[in-house]
Amino acid sequence: MTNEIITSVQNPLVKRLHQLLSRKGREEQQRFLVEGAHLVEEALKSGAEVVTVIYDQQRDMDPACQRALANHPEAVQVIAAPETVLAKLSETKSPQGIVAEVKKTAADWAKWVDQKREEQGSLLLLFLDEIQDPGNLGTILRTAEAAAIDGVVLGSGSVDIYNGKVVRATMGALFRIPVFTQSLVDTADEWKAKGGRVLISSLEQNSVSYDEADYAGLTALVIGNEGRGVSKEMFAKADQFVHIPLYGGAESLNAAVAAGIFVYEAQRKRR
Amino acid sequence: MTNEIITSVQNPLVKRLHQLLSRKGREEQQRFLVEGAHLVEEALKSGAEVVTVIYDQQRDMDPACQRALANHPEAVQVIAAPETVLAKLSETKSPQGIVAEVKKTAADWAKWVDQKREEQGSLLLLFLDEIQDPGNLGTILRTAEAAAIDGVVLGSGSVDIYNGKVVRATMGALFRIPVFTQSLVDTADEWKAKGGRVLISSLEQNSVSYDEADYAGLTALVIGNEGRGVSKEMFAKADQFVHIPLYGGAESLNAAVAAGIFVYEAQRKRR
Numbered sequence: 001m002t003n004e005i006i007t008s009v010q011n012p013l014v015k016r017l018h019q020l021l022s023r024k025g026r027e028e029q030q031r032f033l034v035e036g037a038h039l040v041e042e043a044l045k046s047g048a049e050v051v052t053v054i055y056d057q058q059r060d061m062d063p064a065c066q067r068a069l070a071n072h073p074e075a076v077q078v079i080a081a082p083e084t085v086l087a088k089l090s091e092t093k094s095p096q097g098i099v100a101e102v103k104k105t106a107a108d109w110a111k112w113v114d115q116k117r118e119e120q121g122s123l124l125l126l127f128l129d130e131i132q133d134p135g136n137l138g139t140i141l142r143t144a145e146a147a148a149i150d151g152v153v154l155g156s157g158s159v160d161i162y163n164g165k166v167v168r169a170t171m172g173a174l175f176r177i178p179v180f181t182q183s184l185v186d187t188a189d190e191w192k193a194k195g196g197r198v199l200i201s202s203l204e205q206n207s208v209s210y211d212e213a214d215y216a217g218l219t220a221l222v223i224g225n226e227g228r229g230v231s232k233e234m235f236a237k238a239d240q241f242v243h244i245p246l247y248g249g250a251e252s253l254n255a256a257v258a259a260g261i262f263v264y265e266a267q268r269k270r271r
Numbered sequence: 272m273t274n275e276i277i278t279s280v281q282n283p284l285v286k287r288l289h290q291l292l293s294r295k296g297r298e299e300q301q302r303f304l305v306e307g308a309h310l311v312e313e314a315l316k317s318g319a320e321v322v323t324v325i326y327d328q329q330r331d332m333d334p335a336c337q338r339a340l341a342n343h344p345e346a347v348q349v350i351a352a353p354e355t356v357l358a359k360l361s362e363t364k365s366p367q368g369i370v371a372e373v374k375k376t377a378a379d380w381a382k383w384v385d386q387k388r389e390e391q392g393s394l395l396l397l398f399l400d401e402i403q404d405p406g407n408l409g410t411i412l413r414t415a416e417a418a419a420i421d422g423v424v425l426g427s428g429s430v431d432i433y434n435g436k437v438v439r440a441t442m443g444a445l446f447r448i449p450v451f452t453q454s455l456v457d458t459a460d461e462w463k464a465k466g467g468r469v470l471i472s473s474l475e476q477n478s479v480s481y482d483e484a485d486y487a488g489l490t491a492l493v494i495g496n497e498g499r500g501v502s503k504e505m506f507a508k509a510d511q512f513v514h515i516p517l518y519g520g521a522e523s524l525n526a527a528v529a530a531g532i533f534v535y536e537a538q539r540k541r542r
Contacts, residue, residue: 135406139525148518169525176520211539247419247538249447254410254440257531260524264532267518268482 005057006081009088014081017052017089017101023160030104032162033089036096037062042172044068044076049103052077056086056097065098091164104162109153109180110190116150122217123150123196124266129184129234130157130225131255137161138169139256140223145173147263152177153220155184184222188237191220198222200230200238201258207241214240215266223259276328277352280359285352288323288360288372294431301375303433304360307367308333313443315339315347320374323348327357327368336369362435375433380424380451381461387421393488394421394467395537398455400505401428401496402526408432409440410527411494416444418534423448424491426455455493459508462491469493471501471509472529478512485511486537494530 006014019025020033031051034043041064043050050072055061057080069076086095116123126149131137137159144152154161161181167174180187188198196218215221221242224230244253244261253261277285290296291304302322305314312335314321321343326332328351340347357366387394397420402408408430415423425432432452438445451458459469467489486492492513495501515524515532524532 139528142521143524143528145519146515146517146521146524171521171523173519173521244417244535246417248416248444250413250417250442250444252442253414253417253531254527256525257410257414257528260528260532261535264515 004077004079006054006079006085009084011085013052014085014088017054020101021089021091021164023163026104026160026162031101032104032167033099033164034102034167035090035092035099035164036168037065037098039167039172040098040100041065041068042175043100043102044072046175048105048175049074050076050100051103052079052101054079054081054085054089054099056083056095057081058083059097062098107178107180109182109187112151112178112180113191113194117194117218120150122270123219124215124270125150125191125220126152126259126263127155127184127187127198127220127222128152128158129155129222129230131223132159132226133255134159134163134165135169136226136254136256138166140259141170141173141177141179143256143260144263145177147267149177149263152179153184153187154179154181156182185233185237188220188234191218192237194218196220197239198237199240199242200234201243201262202230202235202241203243204241207243210242210244210262210265213242215269219266221262221266223255223262226255275348275350277325277350277356280355282356284323284350285356285359288325291372292360292362292435294434297375297431297433302372303375303438304370304435305373305438306361306363306370306435307439308336308369310438310443311369311371312336312339313446314371314373315343317443317446319376319446320345321347321371322374323350323372325350325352325356325360325370327354327366328352329354330368333369378449378451380453380458383422383449383451384462384465388465388489391421393541394490395486395534395541396421396462396491397423397530397534398426398458398469398491398493399423399429400426400455400493400501402494403430403497404526405430405434405436406440407497407525407527409437411530412441412444412448412450414527414531415534416448418538420448420534423450424455424458425450425452427453456504456508459491459505462489463508465489467491468510469508470511470513471505472514472533473501473506473512474514475512478514481513481515481533481536484513486540490537492533492537494526494533497526
């Protein structure tokens with residue numbers, strides 16, 4: 001744990017980190033930012049590769065973050081900086097006085113599945129098909145962790161999982177639940193080749209009610225885009241269509257609410 | 272259906288309507304704004320008291336809105352205006368070209384309960400205790416309508432139900448499900464005096480799992496504030512504490528997701 005001081009928003013490190021506020025910057029550098037004491041602590045405790053922590057020199061660093069830093073196995077560059085620097089690295093109206101730079105992780109989905117399957121025998125996964133709203137995606141990850149879903153596959157074309165709003169809405173779940181970003185159609189093919197079943201959330205005529213579906217064994221549940229639902233390409237992969245009944249006049253449920261109802265029912269049946 | 276033209280943002284009507292973007296203005300005038308063709312159509316079709324519709328003179332009025340206006344039983348003041356006026360009455364980045372002024376409704380909760388009870392025999396209500404996030408509140412109303420909850424009581428101290436973000440997140444449910452804003456503690460007392468039961472969402476040690484709770488007959492389910500949960504004053508009114516198990520590492524669920532899991536389980540058991 002080193003301690004440095006930065007004084008200017010013109011500092012090259014600050015300029016580089018500022019680029020992580022855009023998807024392009026995150027893809028080029030393969031890193032992302034997390035803001036706020038709680039999320040920085042979660043990142044440090046999770047074993048994520050935290051590279052840099054910058055905190056507001058006018059405030060004391062949060063004690064929980066200090067402890068997590070002290071226990072972090074890898075060296076972290078710790079930097080004190082003025083409020084202007086923190087503001088430059090913040091997407092929120094009131095910068096929270098601490099921000100961390102974290103390396104993206106890239107695990108191999110197929111290997112992960114094989115290993116998990118050997119450990120547990122069965123698996124329950126969420127496949128997310130072009131979820132667009134950052135709040136929805138973050139909330140779905142938070143719910144998936146709460147329900148102890150084994151992992152999440154985020155289809156290409158979805159909002160970036162490392163978007164600041166997503167990260168904040170996960171409440172730290174991002175650091176604790178495996179998330180893979182890749183082609184959903186290819187993933188479904190691999191999953192089916194491994195004996196997995198694909199349940200697609202849709203109001204199709206031949207769909208069964210969420211409380212009558214079979215979630216046993218190797219099950220992946222597909223949640224669709226907020227506007228158009230699950231794509232036609234994914235429809236072809238369905239072993240079963242499942243829906244949540246709309247008893248009232250509403251045309252649909254919010255994607256995160258629907259995901260929550262599905263995953264809790266799946267776990268209720270599996271337990 | 273009258274047709275008028277307004278040309279300036281300085282017009283007194285525009286100035287008055289602009290005040291409806293603030294809670295203070297909505298409380299003084301007892302009216303609120305809804306923006307976008309879909310919501311304006313829903314307001315007109317629902318029987319809500321629509322006073323004024325202003326649309327962008329550069330665009331044609333949405334055909335569904337035109338039909339809804341033609342079928343609306345009361346006279347509505349219809350006004351064409353330039354984009355600048357629409358922008359002045361919009362909270363969104365890209366104004367949607369149509370906005371309606373709607374009168375708030377104020378029904379008597381106790382009378383409504385008595386009547387509904389006579390019609391149906393049983394009732395399932397949601398009590399919301401100081402929900403603060405507009406997106407959460409709107410999503411909860413949308414879910415409540417989908418699950419055919421009979422009505423919602425929004426405790427004093429919550430975000431304003433007529434806040435533009437709330438109205439948009441309801442997807443029109445606001446116009447189709449009864450919502451009462453009033454003291455939740457007093458409402459709970461009245462409800463219990465009528466023989467109603469109060470279920471409180473909480474992780475208290477003596478709480479039962481959401482799938483083992485009794486939702487029959489006259490049941491009100493209380494969902495708490497995003498940060499601190501249900502208030503201590505409401506705790507005193509509990510007939511039963513209920514919780515959603517957190518199987519994974521998450522500390523809590525999003526309030527709208529929790530409400531969705533609860534109300535769907537309640538309806539699953541009641542049906």
